[in-house]
Amino acid sequence: MKILFFTGKGGVGKSTLAAAAAWQLSRKRRVLIVSLDPAHNLGDIFGVAIKGRRRRFTPSLHLDEVDLRKMARAYLERETQTLSDTYKYLATLNLDSYFSVLKYSPGIEEYALLTSIERTIREEAGFDYVIFDTPPTGLTLRFLALPQVTITWIDRLTAIRRQILEKRYTIQKIRRPLKEGETAREVLLSYREDDDDIMARLKALHDNYRRLTAVLQGGDCGVVLVFNPDLLSRRESERLIEGLNDLRLPLRLLIQNKVTAANREIAVAVGDSLQAAAGGAVPLQYVALDPGIAANNGSLYEIPEDLEANLGF
Amino acid sequence: MALTCLEVQELENIFALLLLGSFVGLPAPPTFLSVELLPFMERELRVLHQRAEDAHDMLAEMMGSLGVD
Numbered sequence: 042m043k044i045l046f047f048t049g050k051g052g053v054g055k056s057t058l059a060a061a062a063a064w065q066l067s068r069k070r071r072v073l074i075v076s077l078d079p080a081h082n083l084g085d086i087f088g089v090a091i092k093g094r095r096r097r098f099t100p101s102l103h104l105d106e107v108d109l110r111k112m113a114r115a116y117l118e119r120e121t122q123t124l125s126d127t128y129k130y131l132a133t134l135n136l137d138s139y140f141s142v143l144k145y146s147p148g149i150e151e152y153a154l155l156t157s158i159e160r161t162i163r164e165e166a167g168f169d170y171v172i173f174d175t176p177p178t179g180l181t182l183r184f185l186a187l188p189q190v191t192i193t194w195i196d197r198l199t200a201i202r203r204q205i206l207e208k209r210y211t212i213q214k215i216r217r218p219l220k221e222g223e224t225a226r227e228v229l230l231s232y233r234e235d236d237d238d239i240m241a242r243l244k245a246l247h248d249n250y251r252r253l254t255a256v257l258q259g260g261d262c263g264v265v266l267v268f269n270p271d272l273l274s275r276r277e278s279e280r281l282i283e284g285l286n287d288l289r290l291p292l293r294l295l296i297q298n299k300v301t302a303a304n305r306e307i308a309v310a311v312g313d314s315l316q317a318a319a320g321g322a323v324p325l326q327y328v329a330l331d332p333g334i335a336a337n338n339g340s341l342y343e344i345p346e347d348l349e350a351n352l353g354f
Numbered sequence: 355m356a357l358t359c360l361e362v363q364e365l366e367n368i369f370a371l372l373l374l375g376s377f378v379g380l381p382a383p384p385t386f387l388s389v390e391l392l393p394f395m396e397r398e399l400r401v402l403h404q405r406a407e408d409a410h411d412m413l414a415e416m417m418g419s420l421g422v423d
Contacts, residue, residue: 120389152386194387201369208362215358230397238394246390 042261044162044171045293045352046185049267050277051177054298058267058328059174060086062348067102070169074104075161077154078176081106103168105161112153151184158184159253170352178277182284188250188257189288195247202240206232263293265352268315270300270308275315282318292323294351299330324351360419367405370398 047059056076060083063074076083083106084091087098096104158173165171175181209232231237256262264285268278285292295315300308308327316325328346373388373395408415 116386117389120392149385149389191387198369198373198387201365201372205362205365205369208358208365212358212362239391242391242394246387 042162042166042168042171043352044173044256044262046173046175046181046262046264047267048175048178048181048264048281050269050274053267053269053274054328055267056082056174057086058296058298058348059172059265061344062265062352063102063170063172064342065347065349066170066172066352067099071101071167072103072170072172073161073165073168074102074172074174075157076104076106076174077109077157078174079109083174107154107157109150109153112157113149116149116153116156151180151187154180154184155187155253159249162253162256178281182281182288185257185290186284186288188254192247192250192254195243195250199240199243199247202237202243203234206234206237206240258289258291260291263291263352265294265296266292266315266319267296267298268311269298270304270311275311278315279318282315292319295319295323295325296328296348297325298328300327301330326351357419363401363405366398366401370395370402374399374402 045059045062047055047062049055056078059074063072066072074083081091083104087104089096089098089104091104091106098104154176161171161173209230213232234240266278266281268274282292295312297308297312312325312327316323326346326348328344328348331344373391
């Protein structure tokens with residue numbers, strides 16, 4: 042299974058091109074296209090209503106839109122459940138209202154995004170291609186960086202936790218063993234790594250993010266960068282290329298959209314400079330401005346450019 | 355022995371502070387990490403609270419750790 046992320050500045054046409062690529066690929070392969078953008082328009086592009094449910098557009102092309110708010114809520118509900126399972130006696134208190142405020146806290150949305158990507162990758166093994174249409178650059182870079190940032194944090198926390206457990210073990214050793222029938226005066230704390238709930242959870246999280254990072258950096262995953270022949274789009278794309286480099290995520294294809302005869306000259310300059318920034322080995326493709334699609338009476342099924350050719354990697 | 359106990363408590367305090375820092379205004383790890391581990395943090399929260407409560411009486415704290423009654 043190959044995983045593609047279509048990224049770029051807002052308005053450059055990444056949703057449209059992701060849809061066009063998905064359509065072209067689906068003629069020979071099974072393709073799932075997932076929109077992660079909070080302002081969904083996958084449904085508009087294909088002219089169907091998706092409404093938060095998976096939809097079979099053709100036998101080989103499935104459409105999906107991820108509702109971030111709903112995912113964040115579901116995640117917090119799950120957490121609240123764990124919490125009240127751990128502290129049964131607190132179940133009478135209204136914990137939900139306390140947690141509802143976390144919905145607005147930074148980070149939860151990216152986390153929901155990441156979770157949905159992870160789940161899609163894990164569960165949808167039946168598809169040859171999974172294409173993600175991502176939100177604008179900032180959020181995209183942040184959630185793509187999330188697994189690695191999180192691993193750093195988890196490593197630090199694990200180190201401290203390990204120290205705590207070692208110290209507890211020492212204390213346990215110094216204290217004399219209990220006599221027959223004697224009960225301990227204090228609560229016994231877990232000191233073995235397998236017994237400690239926090240350690241177990243940290244470990245599980247760590248494994249999870251390691252796996253995800255490996256998939257994202259692996260050979261079957263790739264980022265497609267869409268941009269326009271203009272200065273702003275060029276600058277933002279340069280930053281994105283830099284960000285992807287830092288995260289060691291593979292850039293597979295550059296697509297320059299909305300090229301016309303009039304802006305051809307700028308297009309070539311922007312394209313060449315971005316290709317150089319990307320290291321030179323990444324293919325670059327030009328897509329002509331189609332006034333028909335812009336006015337919503339053209340058809341994305343008939344765009345002349347062959348997007349498929351460069352997505353085989 | 356008492357010192358080791360104190361050290362553990364201090365470590366637990368740091369652990370809780372690092373993990374739940376966003377609740378007291380520290381730049382903290384990704385929020386979801388806090389939420390993820392919160393269900394198991396009862397003891398750490400208690401230590402954190404105790405430390406905050408004792409913080410104004412440094413002398414007593416010192417005497418306590420030196421074992422002076």
